[in-house]
Amino acid sequence: MxxxxxxxxxxxxxxxxxxxxxxxxxxxxxxxxxxxxxxxxxxxxxxLPHGHARLRRPRALLRLLWLSAIEIIRSSVNVGQLILLRKPGAVNSQFIRVPLDLRSPHGLALLSCLINSTPGTVWVDLLPERHELLLHVFDLHDEAWWIDTIKTSYEGPIIEVFEGSGPTPEGEKA
Known part of the structure; x- marks a missing residue:
């Protein structure tokens, strides 16, 4: 069949x-x-060289997509304000490296889509030997905040969706 x-x-x-x-x-x-x-x-x-993706937790995917949509709208407003109201020299455009725990090719593809859909950020490269993401941020003020946001708001839920494990409250078993 x-x-x-x-x-x-x-x-x-x-x-x-x-x-x-x-x-x-x-x-x-x-x-x-x-x-x-x-x-x-x-x-x-x-x-589909890696076969079909198996969603372990579809609810987590819906929650991730909802939060990503909110972030895209928020970022659109912020980037619009930066472009219209700030002088070009006042924008701090930089590259950062984000360490990744995510290994699923389907999860990495979803992470790429979400990052590139969010105004102000661009997925530049994946450094497989170091398991790092090279990310361009349009107006960088706090690199640690960006790394934490990518890891907790995007990577953690994606790992939960595709690998079935993810962030759990303390004391609970995964």
């Missing part, structure tokens, strides 16, 4: 999307949608 239908939920989603986009339940649209739902995941299989 996995050979011909590697992602059943994705295939079903593609079929339903096809039917909704065409606003029709004609047999021909069912057939075309089913073909799309089977062929697209098969063609995309080589793009």
């Amino acid at each position: 996995k050979r011909w239908l590697p992602s059943p939920l994705l295939s079903l989603g593609l079929l339903l999307t096809w039917l909704l986009l065409n606003q029709s339940a004609e047999p021909a649209h069912w057939l075309l949608g089913a073909a799309l739902g089977i062929i697209a995941p098969l063609l995309a299989r080589p793009l």
Whole structure:
């Protein structure tokens, strides 16, 4: 079954999307949608060298995405104020290195997306030999704060989502 239908939920989603986009339940649209739902995941299989990600804690992912959306909005306002109200020479643009405990390729990809979606920060490079992230910050004032924020607000929840372990309150077992 996995050979011909590697992602059943994705295939079903593609079929339903096809039917909704065409606003029709004609047999021909069912057939075309089913073909799309089977062929697209098969063609995309080589793009997943590490296989499918397994979400250990989906609730943690929803919480992470919600907090990230709030951070993106907050950062948009801050960067807008910096650009409009500060003189260019007053902005302290710097590179910092953030040590990472995260090893999951899917988790690293999510971390990259979240960091690059947040105005004022750019993921520059991953230094695999040191397990460090090279990050550019548009207006850096406290490097320790940035490292702590990346590790606690992003990396910790991502580890919890993909690896099933993460920050737990003292005294509780993971």
